Amino acid sequence: MKLINENFIKIPATYLFSEIAKRVNLLQQQEPDAQIIRMGIGDVSLPLPDVSVDAMIKAAEEQRHSTTFRGYGPEQGYDFLRKAICENDYHSRGISMEMDEVFVSDGSKSDTGNIGDIFSSDNKVAITDPSYPVYVDTNAMAGRAGEPGETGAWSNIVYLPCNEANGFVPELPREEVDLIYLCYPNNPTGTTLTHAQLKKWVDYAREKKSIILFDAAYEAFITEENVPHSIYELEGAREVAIEFRSFSKTAGFTGTRCAYTVVPRGLMAYTRNGDAIALNRLWNRRHTTKFNGTSYVVQRAAEATYTPEGKAQVKALIGYYMENARIIREGLLKAGYTIYGGINAPYVWAKAPAGMSSWGYFDYLLKDKHLVTTPGAGFGASGEGFVRFSAFGSREATIAAMKRLE
Numbered sequence: 001m002k003l004i005n006e007n008f009i010k011i012p013a014t015y016l017f018s019e020i021a022k023r024v025n026l027l028q029q030q031e032p033d034a035q036i037i038r039m040g041i042g043d044v045s046l047p048l049p050d051v052s053v054d055a056m057i058k059a060a061e062e063q064r065h066s067t068t069f070r071g072y073g074p075e076q077g078y079d080f081l082r083k084a085i086c087e088n089d090y091h092s093r094g095i096s097m098e099m100d101e102v103f104v105s106d107g108s109k110s111d112t113g114n115i116g117d118i119f120s121s122d123n124k125v126a127i128t129d130p131s132y133p134v135y136v137d138t139n140a141m142a143g144r145a146g147e148p149g150e151t152g153a154w155s156n157i158v159y160l161p162c163n164e165a166n167g168f169v170p171e172l173p174r175e176e177v178d179l180i181y182l183c184y185p186n187n188p189t190g191t192t193l194t195h196a197q198l199k200k201w202v203d204y205a206r207e208k209k210s211i212i213l214f215d216a217a218y219e220a221f222i223t224e225e226n227v228p229h230s231i232y233e234l235e236g237a238r239e240v241a242i243e244f245r246s247f248s249k250t251a252g253f254t255g256t257r258c259a260y261t262v263v264p265r266g267l268m269a270y271t272r273n274g275d276a277i278a279l280n281r282l283w284n285r286r287h288t289t290k291f292n293g294t295s296y297v298v299q300r301a302a303e304a305t306y307t308p309e310g311k312a313q314v315k316a317l318i319g320y321y322m323e324n325a326r327i328i329r330e331g332l333l334k335a336g337y338t339i340y341g342g343i344n345a346p347y348v349w350a351k352a353p354a355g356m357s358s359w360g361y362f363d364y365l366l367k368d369k370h371l372v373t374t375p376g377a378g379f380g381a382s383g384e385g386f387v388r389f390s391a392f393g394s395r396e397a398t399i400a401a402m403k404r405l406e
């Protein structure tokens with residue numbers, strides 16, 4: 001008999017974005033003239049930097065001629081890009097990094113999901129709550145999450161609540177955990193950790209021999225000095241952390257697709273017998289077996305973001321979104337809302353008025369203000385009572401949205 005992986009049928013259908021779409025469509029039917037502004041999106045709206053488009057055109061032209069044509073490239077990425085990553089994202093911050101510690105991929109969604117392949121299904125997993133849904137769902141697929149409960153929480157996942165009471169800084173778990181997912185700057189709360197706050201986690205992981213899976217997709221949006229751009233800025237992190245970076249939000253590559261994962265050579269995990277095994281070797285094996293490399297043309301586009309011109313263009317993109325974030329923060333504060341985030345991340349986490357749920361607040365903003373947000377409860381139990389405003393829209397729409405809240 002052909003048997004399925006039954007973990008898949010335990011996972012509740014992700015109804016968040018379909019439910020949002022349903023409610024928006026209904027409003028549009030009821031009020032055909034409503035000028036709806038979408039501030040729920042997690043996708044960028046500005047086009048690619050010119051340097052990246054030019055690099056792709058040039059690379060495409062190379063693909064036209066037999067003398068410059070490239071077929072399969074190295075699965076881990078071309079040296080030109082891995083070198084640019086090491087120099088610009090790490091060496092420039094005083095972090096040592098070798099090319100063979102960097103694995104270029106087609107996205108951090110795939111990487112944060114696939115990384116589970118190299119870990120035993122017996123590991124205890126801790127995930128911040130609320131969170132990017134990929135961490136929970138991929139662990140559920142791998143059978144590491146246990147059973148889903150009535151409230152949607154999985155029996156075997158240790159949730160690390162991030163809420164007003166703890167200032168959105170997760171507390172160390174009481175029980176021992178093996179794999180810890182941290183995403184900072186954070187999606188969806190838009191908050192982040194300082195060096196001192198992240199250090200606690202690195203120290204914990206060193207003491208307990210656990211691994212931190214650090215998603216730094218929003219690193220480029222950091223504006224404050226005391227916020228780490230890489231977990232490897234912390235002493236000892238190379239022994240305990242894998243870092244995920246993406247060009248998606250940084251340089252508008254959401255549709256172009258390029259990211260990378262860092263697995264330091266000295267990072268170890270253990271067999272049941274207690275033998276230490278280098279995770280770099282395992283990830284290399286996994287990556288070269290199940291992935292055949294990011295397209296040459298796209299890797300050239302990513303490389304171009306590290307040129308002086310490219311850096312200036314990326315900075316302008318980020319600056320545009322962070323000005324939107326500032327406008328959203330100011331608008332919501334003026335309207336009397338309690339808000340978090342939006343200073344080191346393109347998301348503002350807004351608290352629903354007293355007694356209102358996430359979906360209640362969402363519906364109020366949709367029906368009364370014609371604004372689409374994302375209900376916080378969709379990101380986990382601790383997201384209840386909040387909605388997420390995204391700064392990835394156009395300036396015009398952002399300003400218009402805040403006018404409606406005055």
Ligand SMILES: *Cc1c(COP(=O)(O)O)cnc(C)c1O
Pocket residue numbers: 042106107108109110132183187215217246247248249253254258259
């Ligand atoms: C957008 C995002 C990513 C990036 O995903 P890609 O697959 O690289 O586009 C990763 N992590 C989080 C938390 C994100 O919000």
